Amino acid sequence: MPLAHSPLVERIARVLAGRALSKNANGSETSASSDVDLRWPDFREDAIAVLRELREPDPSMAAAGDAGTWQKMVHAALDAQ
Numbered sequence: 086m087p088l089a090h091s092p093l094v095e096r097i098a099r100v101l102a103g104r105a106l107s108k109n110a111n112g113s114e115t116s117a118s119s120d121v122d123l124r125w126p127d128f129r130e131d132a133i134a135v136l137r138e139l140r141e142p143d144p145s146m147a148a149a150g151d152a153g154t155w156q157k158m159v160h161a162a163l164d165a166q
Contacts, residue, residue, distance in 0.1 A: 092162070092165055092166070093136065093162040093165075094129060094132045094133055094136060094162065094163075094165070094166050095125065095129075095132075097128075097132035097135055097136060098125045098126065098128040098129045098131070098132035099121055099125045099128075101125075101128040101131050101132060101135075102117075102120075102121045102124050102125045102127065102128045103117060103121050105128070106120050106121060106124065107121075133163070133166060136159060136162060136163055137163065139159055140156060140159045140160065140163075141156070142155045142156070
């Protein structure tokens with residue numbers, strides 16, 4: 086299984102920054118990658134809020150795997166902050 090090398094909160098914050106800045110989403114920049122690199126910390130608190138909401142799996146997620154493991158993994162990502 087491939088593993089990410091950056092913390093989950095950072096990855097979520099980068100997605101949120103990209104959506105806010107990139108013309109491909111809601112922003113106006115045609116090439117936003119350098120600004121995402123600089124501005125993702127501005128989206129960190131939003132990323133943490135998203136991750137906190139994901140602590141509890143929904144019924145389809147629980148049916149697909151171990152809900153307890155999911156919760157432990159999300160809590161580990163939050164604790165790493």
